[in-house]
Amino acid sequence: MHILVTGAAGFIGSHLSERLAGMGHRVTGIDCLTPYYPRALKELNVRQLAAVGIPVLPLDLATDDLREAVRCAEVIYHGAAQPGISTTTSFDIYLRNNIVATERLLEAVAQSDTLRAFVYLGTSSVYGADATGPETSEPRPTSYYGVTKLAAEQLALARNREDGSPACSLRLFSVYGPRERPDKLYPKLIRALLEGREFSLYEGSEAHVRSYTYVGDIVDGLVAALDHLDVCLGEIINLGTDTAITTGEGIRIVEGIIGQRARIALRPRRPGDQLRTHANIEKARHLLAYNPSTPPEQGLAEMVRWYRDSILGQVAW
Secondary structure, eight states: OEEEEETTTSHHHHHHHHHHHHTTOEEEEEOOOOTTSOHHHHHHHHHHHHHTTOOEEOOOTTTSOOHHHHTTOSEEEEOOOOOSOOSSSOHHHHIIIIIIHHHHHHHHTTTOSSOOEEEEEEEGGGGOSEEOSOTTSOOOOOSHHHHHHHHHHHHHHHHHHHHOOOEEEEEEOSEESTTOOTTSHHHHHHHHHHHTOOEEEETTGGGOEEOOEEHHHHHHHHHHGGGGHHHHTTOEEEESOSOOEEHHHHHHHHHHHHTOOOOEEEEOOOTTOOSEEOOOOHHHHHHHOOOOOOOHHHHHHHHHHHIIIIITTTSOO
16 A cells, blocks of 8 residues: 655654555655754654655645645545744744644645545643543543643544544554653663763653553554454554553663662652543554553563664764
């Protein structure tokens, strides 16, 4: 199939693109390399995608003409977004990159006669501070990110409800792994330990509970949708691991892998943070035969290996 992946130069998008290409699909990426974090990391991903024959088109979903890019696409995985919970990123940027960009992409494919699925990469952040229930739980987002991702998700699903457009949403829980963006917990921690830096941690976050899910397990669920489109369209499906650990436990696992204790510098509590995520994936198990299996010790060891091999002393953050 011809598959289009938006946000292909990012963390999850690059892994997904590689997996799809390895399965024999024709994959095209879209990414405008926004400067939310250092371009060097995304450019590294673009080079790795090019090495396996995946082009990444430098298009801005919010402003550029998308008609040619989406022409003949049979499946679109829409992962491009303004990520994160940031006190310095304005609501207008979340609005532009999450809601406006999604609506323009949907408009571009509205008359497509080839599209079989529009797979929206959603987030557990739509559930709010306590993300532990099934997909029918009331969304109660506590951040601009969660609010705008929920709105963008509903734009896609509204079209499905209105005219049968082939859309679904897969809500992802606390994804980690190689290529994760540098403002997230584990990349910051690994960098601090390997480079002898202080590790900044938001007050109270050590006790947060997370369904930290290895990126390979998330990609398993994303590609499983291709084999189950008949039951996915129109649905919201959680993807994550149904085991959870505290942030403090995750920190101690990384310390054990590297063999060094972190020098923690506490920062004031961050508003909008989720306090507890514990993915309910019964629906994914039933519909997609989804079975995440990577324990945090294994996944975090892969992250440390990636940082040592690909980033340390080679890419400036």
